[in-house]
Amino acid sequence: MTGSSKSLQAKQNKSLSERLRSPFHLRPADDDEPQNWWIASTAIPLISATTAPLANVMSIVALVSSWKVTVLTQTDSFGQPIQEPLADPRWCIALNATSLACGLAGNLFLLFNFTRTVRYIIALPVSIILWFLSTSILIGITAAMHVYSPPVPPNETYSQAYWSAVIAAVLYFILGVILLVNMLGYVLGHYPQYFALTDGQRTLILQTTAFVVWLIIGAVIFNNVIDISFADALYFSDVTILTLGYGDITPTTPVARGLVFPYTVIGMIILGLVVNSVLQFAHDIQYKEVIRKHVERKRQATISRSVTVEPEETSQLEYKPRRSGRQVRSTIDAFAMIGRPKQVVMEEEKDRFDAMRAIQRETLLFRRWYNLVLSVIMFGFVWTIGAVAFWQMENLTYFEALYFGFCSLLTIGYGDITPSTNAAKPFFIVWSLVAVPTMTTLISEMSDTIVAGFKHATDVAADWTVLPQSGRYAKFVKKIPPLYAALERREEHKRVAEGFPIGLDRDIEKGAKKSSALSPSTSHQTRGVEPGEQTVDQLANDPDTAAGPASSIQLAQRLALAIQRTTRDALNGEQKKYTYEEWVEFTRLIRATDSSSSGLELQEDEYGVFSWDWIGETSPMLASETEPEWVLNRLCESMIRCLDATRKRYEGAKEEDEPTLRKERAIKFTDG
Incomplete structure (x- = not known):
């Protein structure tokens, strides 16, 4: 190594050590190292992008409407007091427009950040600065209005536009603060300088x-x-799309009633898409950051x-990742080679399988109840906080505010209590757009737990009463030996009276039927028995499956039948879960195409996966696919290996026969 290269290497090592000692670790955009602070890296950008347009709407209402109104004694056609707007000072309008421009620009730079049109380190600080600037302007306007041009009581009051400006200032401030948290996580090196959002999350922003x-x-x-005023029209549009139907504002003209049809339908479609995307985002976050970690803790x-049965051997449940490019022995073959019975090894492997299946069942219950409890907490928080706000803004008791919030969340819309003050209506718009998706999420989670449990209970009741399944009562009676013996004696007497055989003849008849049903004389692959009907003992001692296929044609036929079956399972609406015996059948078909020699199996080859551990990180039960989809992929890979081996054998045989064919053609040519 030359002196210049040594000095360059020393400088690089020095800069690296200095960077590691520094509290700031700025990671580049192409950094693929692990990320943490998942709320700051994923949830915060998505919340910012979906909430910023709502803050812009509140700013628009504050700009296009007067901040002060005079309340008259007369009422309009809806029974509400008539409010005449008062002109705002020009400085108020100018600053309000500036605040709106800053808010829109901040939202625009955030979108540029999502699309990577502008670098993260530039776009995010600009969005934060613009939103804080918008907040500062709105706070300054509202304070100046309160000091220099306040409404004169008792007839004058602040309008919905004024309170919309207050709400916009709060929203801009919250957005700026949470984006500061996101930037702090980047500066501390918890994630690289970009928003790692999925296509579904970007779609949620657009929706x-x-x-x-x-x-x-x-x-x-x-x-x-x-x-009606622009603020009232926005409130009416919100109530209409959410199907609340309070009746405090209604379309009074034929044109308005005609426009309600297309406007409501399109609005409900967009709202449904938004709610569905929110649910999907919540489920993705919970699966990645809660459910998977729960499974890993249980697995470890x-x-x-x-x-282990033998102390000197490695634990059967211990999993060690394979180094790339090396071969490993399969669990069954490896222990068979050291003298352990194959049946014992398969039973131990089945224990690992059962342990992972138990983790799956426990995780399913955990996921359902975790989601339900979290949804109930979110619903309770939104409901009670909203009730506190309406309790203070309206002339209501807290119980009446809870009643109003509950009816609104369930979109009942009796109309006996409605937002009537200028502060309550703009707050209701923001609150309802957060509360209704929260309620929808709660109902969705209840369908997976409480509703599913109720459905199961009704199905069980139907099985025992109006729609009994065949053999249901017989299975129950067999669990009570005295009752079952009495019914058997009664059946014997009945058979004697009708002339049917009993005693030894009947035992011989039953034994013959049982023997024909369980006879292992013919392999289950050839007689068309579904995988999983054999026990572990039968699978371990099955000579046909243990010895492997007689030919590539037979193997291809069995692979095709297995692919056909798993395809049906994959297309079925329910998520099929295979038994251990079924998995043994599929595993043998997958590994039957192993072309390696000396009893070694590849963990994976160029065509796909060969081997795995049931409770290890490579377990099929931890895959993102369903079990039929996973098995189907592996079977297709095995079919490719089978066809490739057949092609190679055919080409090899053709090359071996080529000299003989040339010799025969030469002899024929000479004779001719």
Whole structure:
């Protein structure tokens, strides 16, 4: 190594050590190292992008409407007091427009950040600065209005536009703070400088923006056709799309009633897409950050509790990842080579399988109840906080506020209590757009737990009463030996009276039927028995499956039948879970195409996976696919290996026969 290269290497090592000692670790965009702070890296950007358009809407309401109104004693056609707007100072309008421009620009830079049009280190600080600037302007306007041009009581009051500005300032401030948290995580090196969002999450951003734009379009339309203020028109559009139907504001003209049809249908479609995307996002986050970690903890706990039959051997539940490019022995063959009975090894492997299946069942219950409890907590938080706000803004008791919030969340919409004050209506718009998806999430989680349990109970009741299944009562009676023996004696007497054979003749008849049903004389592959009907003992001693296929044609036929079966299971609506015996059948078909010699099996080859451990990280039960889909992929890979081996044998035989064919053609040519 030359002196210059040594000095360069020393400088690089020095810079690396300095960077590691520094509290700041700025990671590049192409960094693929593990990420943490998942709330800051994923949830915060998505919340910011979906909430920013709502803050922009509140800013628009604050700009296009007057901040002060005079409340008259007369009422309008809806029974509400007539409010005449008062002109705002020009400085108020100018600063309000500046605040809206800053809010829109901050939202635009955030979208540029998502699309990577502008670098993260530039776009994110710009969004934060612009939103804090918008917050500062709105706070300054509201404070100046309160000091220099306040409404004169008792007839004058602040309008919905004023309270919309207050809500917009709060939203912009919250958005700026949470983006600061996101940037702090990047500076500390918890994730690289980009938003790692999926296509579904980007779609949620577009859907939310489309929904907010649709609300603004509705506000513009109904502001003109119903002759109400822009703020009331936005409130009416929100109530209409959410199907609340309070009746405090209704379409009074034929044109307005005609426009309700297309506007409501399109708005409900967009809202449904938004709610579905929110549910999907919540499930993805919970699966990645809660469910998978729960499974890993359970799996590691099971491995740590595992013991072996032979102390000198490695734990059967211990999994060691294979180094790339090396071969490993399969569990069964490896222990068979050291003298352990194959049946014992298969039973131990089945124990690992059962342990992983138990983890699956426990995780399923954990996931369902975790999601339900979390949804109940979120619902309770949104419901009670909303009730506190309406309790303070409206002339209601807290119980009446809870009643109003509950009816709104369930979209009952009696109309006996409605938002009536200028502060309550804009707050209701923001609250309802958060509360309704929360309620939908709760109902969805209840369908997986409480509703599913109720359905199971009704199915069981139907099986025992109006729709009994065949053999249901017989299985129950067999569990009570005295009752079963009495019914057997009664059946014997009945058979004697009718002339049917009993005693030794009947035992011989039953034994012959049982023997024909369980006879192993013919292999289950050839007689068409479904995989999984054999026991572990029969599978371990089955000479046909143990010895392997007689020919590539037979193996290809068995692979085709297995592929046909797993395809049906994969296309079925329910998620099929195979028994250990079924997995043994599939595993043998997958490994039957192993072309390696000396009893070694590859963990995987160029065509796919060969071997795995039931409770290890490579377990099929930990795959993102369903079990039929996983097995189907492996069987197809095995079919490819089988066809490739057949092709190679055919080409080899053809090359061996080529000299003989040339010799025969030469003899024929000479004779001719």
